[in-house]
Amino acid sequence: MSAPVTWQTIYDDVFRRISERTWKPGELIPKESDLALELGCARATVNRALRQLADEGLLERRRKGGTRVAINPVRKATLDIPIIRHEIEARGEAYTYEVLSRSMAAPPKRVRARMRIGDDIPLLQIKTLHRSSGAPYMFEDRWINPASVSGIGTVNFDDINANEWLLNNALYTSGEIAFSAANASKLEAGLLNVTTGAALFVINRVTWNGPQSVTAVRLAYVSDYALRTKI
Amino acid sequence: MSAPVTWQTIYDDVFRRISERTWKPGELIPKESDLALELGCARATVNRALRQLADEGLLERRRKGGTRVAINPVRKATLDIPIIRHEIEARGEAYTYEVLSRSMAAPPKRVRARMRIGDDIPLLQIKTLHRSSGAPYMFEDRWINPASVSGIGTVNFDDINANEWLLNNALYTSGEIAFSAANASKLEAGLLNVTTGAALFVINRVTWNGPQSVTAVRLAYVSDYALRTKI
DNA sequence: CAGTGGTCTAGACCACAAG
DNA sequence: TTGTGGTCTAGACCACTGG
Numbered sequence: 001m002s003a004p005v006t007w008q009t010i011y012d013d014v015f016r017r018i019s020e021r022t023w024k025p026g027e028l029i030p031k032e033s034d035l036a037l038e039l040g041c042a043r044a045t046v047n048r049a050l051r052q053l054a055d056e057g058l059l060e061r062r063r064k065g066g067t068r069v070a071i072n073p074v075r076k077a078t079l080d081i082p083i084i085r086h087e088i089e090a091r092g093e094a095y096t097y098e099v100l101s102r103s104m105a106a107p108p109k110r111v112r113a114r115m116r117i118g119d120d121i122p123l124l125q126i127k128t129l130h131r132s133s134g135a136p137y138m139f140e141d142r143w144i145n146p147a148s149v150s151g152i153g154t155v156n157f158d159d160i161n162a163n164e165w166l167l168n169n170a171l172y173t174s175g176e177i178a179f180s181a182a183n184a185s186k187l188e189a190g191l192l193n194v195t196t197g198a199a200l201f202v203i204n205r206v207t208w209n210g211p212q213s214v215t216a217v218r219l220a221y222v223s224d225y226a227l228r229t230k231i
Numbered sequence: 232m233s234a235p236v237t238w239q240t241i242y243d244d245v246f247r248r249i250s251e252r253t254w255k256p257g258e259l260i261p262k263e264s265d266l267a268l269e270l271g272c273a274r275a276t277v278n279r280a281l282r283q284l285a286d287e288g289l290l291e292r293r294r295k296g297g298t299r300v301a302i303n304p305v306r307k308a309t310l311d312i313p314i315i316r317h318e319i320e321a322r323g324e325a326y327t328y329e330v331l332s333r334s335m336a337a338p339p340k341r342v343r344a345r346m347r348i349g350d351d352i353p354l355l356q357i358k359t360l361h362r363s364s365g366a367p368y369m370f371e372d373r374w375i376n377p378a379s380v381s382g383i384g385t386v387n388f389d390d391i392n393a394n395e396w397l398l399n400n401a402l403y404t405s406g407e408i409a410f411s412a413a414n415a416s417k418l419e420a421g422l423l424n425v426t427t428g429a430a431l432f433v434i435n436r437v438t439w440n441g442p443q444s445v446t447a448v449r450l451a452y453v454s455d456y457a458l459r460t461k462i
Numbered sequence: 463c464a465g466t467g468g469t470c471t472a473g474a475c476c477a478c479a480a481g
Numbered sequence: 482t483t484g485t486g487g488t489c490t491a492g493a494c495c496a497c498t499g500g
Contacts, residue, residue, distance in 0.1 A: 006469070019402040019440075031485060042471045047486075057311070063478045064485045072314055072398055077408055079308045080288070081462070086303075167303055171250040177308055180457035181412035181430040199412040199430035204457075209250075226411040226435075231312070237488070262466060273490045278467075294467045294497040 005041040010049035013039075018058060018069050026071050029059075077231045081177070081205075083164065084130050084138060093133040099157050100127040100191075107143050107216075114206050115145065115213035124152060126162050129191055136192045138225075142217040148209050163217075172207035172214050179203055179227070188220055198223045236272040241280035244270075249289060249300050257302050260290075310460040312408070312436075314395065315361050315369060324364040330388050331358040331422075338374050338447075345437050346376065346444035355383060357393050360422055367423045369456075373448040379440050394448075403438035403445050410434055410458070419451055429454045 017023050029035075032050065036043040050067060053059045057076045061067045088095040104122045112119070128140040142162055146152050149170045157165065182202045189196040201221040207214045248254050260266075263281065267274040281298055284290045288307045292298045319326040335353045343350070359371040373393055377383050380401045388396065413433045420427040432452040438445045 004470095015404075019404070021400075025399055033485090042473095043486095044472090044488090045470060047488090048469085051487090061486065062480090063487075064480055064483080065478095066485060072317075072395065073402060074312050074314060074398070075403075075406075076309050076311055079310060081305050081308055083303055083305060164303070167305070168256055169252075171304060172306075173246075173250070175306075175462045176459065177462060178457040178459045179410055179432070181432040181452075181454065183414075183428070183430045197414070197428055199414045201410070201412040207462075221412075223412065226409040228407065228409045231406045231408060231438075235489095264466090273492095274467095275469090275491090276489060278469090279488085282468090292467065293499090295465055295499055296497095297466065 005039055005045065007045050007048035007052070010035075010039060010041070010046055011052055014049060014053060015058070018073065023069050025069050025073060027069050028066050029069065031066055075231050077229050079227070079229050082227070083167070085161070085164065088130075088132045088137065091132075095130070095132065096134070097128055097130045097161050100129055102126045102157070111143050111216050114204075115143065115216050117145065117213060121145075121147075126157065128157075128161060130161075135222075137222055139188055139191050139220045140217060141220075142215060144215045145213050148212045148214045166215060170209065170214055172209050175205060175207035177203065177205045182220065184220075184223075192220070192222050194223055201225045201227070203227075236270055236276065238276050238279035238283070241266075241270060241272070241277055242283055245280060245284060246289070249304065254300050256300050256304060258300050260298050260300065262297060306462050308460050308462045310458065313458070314398070316392070316395065319361075319363045319368065322363075326361070326363065327365070328359050328361045328392050331360055333357045333388070342374050342447050345435075346374070346447050348376065348444060352376075352378075357388065359388075359392060361392075366453075368453055370419055370422050370451045371448060372451075373446060375446045376444050379443045379445045397446060401440065401445055403440050406436060406438035408434065408436045413451065415451070415454075423451070423453050425454055432456045432458070434458075 023029050030038070032043045032046045035046045039046070050059060050061065054061050057074045058070055059067055060070050085095045103125055105125045106120065107115070107117070107123050107125070117123070124144040124146055126142045126144065128142070129136060130138040130140065144152055144162070149166070151169070155165060180202045182200050184192065184194055184196055184198045184200050186196050188200065189198060192200070200223060203219040206216045254260050261269070263274045263277045266277045270277070281290060281292065285292045289301055289304045290298055291301050316326045334356055336356045337351065338348070338354050338356070348354070355375040355377055357373045357375065359373070360367060361369040361371065375383055375393070380397070382400070386396060411433050413431050415423065415425055415427055415429045415431050417427050419431065420429060423431070431454060434450040437447045
């Protein structure tokens with residue numbers, strides 16, 4: 001008897017044919033109905049497998065144009081957007097944080113541009129230092145658009161940090177993330193307990209709820225931090 | 232007449248209910264068959280929408296346990312693993328590179344551990360400097376396992392860089408990526424034309440073909456580089 | 463054990479784009 | 482115009498897991 005045909009077995013089979021270069025980059029592969037016939041299953045099952053491979057970047061599909069092996073079969077990595085408390089507690093360390101400052105202020109030009117916000121609209125700025133078992137871990141500089149987040153004025157961030165409060169209370173519809181590196185300023189060095197100029201891993205994130213920006217945040221991690229993922 | 236029900240409309244509808252906190256984090260949402268009845272469509276269509284939301288991290292699903300809004304509705308970011316030539320050419324710059332060195336060598340302990348390779352197995356080491364319109368852009372230090380890549384010995388990397396050659400000739404089945412920041416060593420600073428100690432954005436990647444490691448590579452980008460993605 | 467999601471099927475119609 | 486992938490349906494059986 002033959003093994004059952006599931007979309008996973010088809011996925012593996014097609015992956016192998018690409019991997020072994022039976023189907024080379026740029027090459028057209030058989031259409032769904034042919035594969036279904038060859039494998040003895042429904043077309044929907046083939047579709048499920050090929051769609052998965054296309055989502056992952058190994059195939060390129062077009063109506064009428066057929067399905068091709070991607071010219072550069074680039075894999076796509078999925079990154080969980082880290083929740084700092086989980087990150088730290090997952091390593092068995094204790095998570096604490098301090099709100100260093102909190103005030104309404106006019107954001108600098110750079111932040112206004114990234115949030116696409118008018119000149120004279122004040123935002124809530126919150127600076128937070130996050131610690132892992134007492135040791136400085138990450139410095140967060142966040143701007144929040146009060147117009148997008150009802151109730152933000154009355155929130156006390158002593159019990160829950162701004163990131164998690166926003167996650168639970170102001171889901172966004174889209175956003176942008178940028179990863180980069182920066183030398184620690186004198187201020188950052190002092191807060192994070194590293195030498196001035198040390199290389200910090202930086203995440204900049206802006207999120208939107210429809211047309212309205214919700215928050216812009218810059219996270220600066222201590223020098224030995226690494227963001228990891230599997231592909 | 233009512234609008235047609237597609238999995239996308241269901242996706243949007245459920246997203247809105249989560250966003251507006253009709254269904255709160257941790258809460259159980261109706262089962263697929265109920266939603267299908269309510270929306271007047273097939274269960275498979277509901278399944279398609281909910282699976283998408285679960286893949287993106289907004290829902291958690293379990294057989295028998297039902298579907299819940301994720302406690303921390305963390306969005307997952309997908310990033311394309313950048314192909315440096317495309318990155319540079321997409322900005323209208325000219326891509327060039329130089330192979331600085333190429334030799335069989337015993338890798339240092341750190342690399343051996345990451346590739347899970349024995350003590351005395353020599354690997355091919357290739358160091359490459361990538362340029363954008365002439366300006367140094369990224370320094371690549373790569374180790375390749377010849378046992379995993381047939382034909383690597385005869386390849387001339389003057390016409391195609393190692394990364395793209397491997398993508399086209401040695402697809403991997405799994406891998407790990409780590410993003411971090413590092414201060415430029417004197418050597419790196421010289422190559423990348425930055426000051427010693429400048430913060431570099433670093434990507435470390437190891438890839439596997441089944442049980443066998445294929446390549447381990449460290450990419451150090453010039454200081455103003457940022458890896459961007461949308462969520 | 464029983465309820466829920468996971469998946470397969472056979473057929474159908476539609477949307478898009480290549481020629 | 483017409484071929485290909487995209488999607489929906491109604492029904493079925495299965496796999497996992499909570500109670």
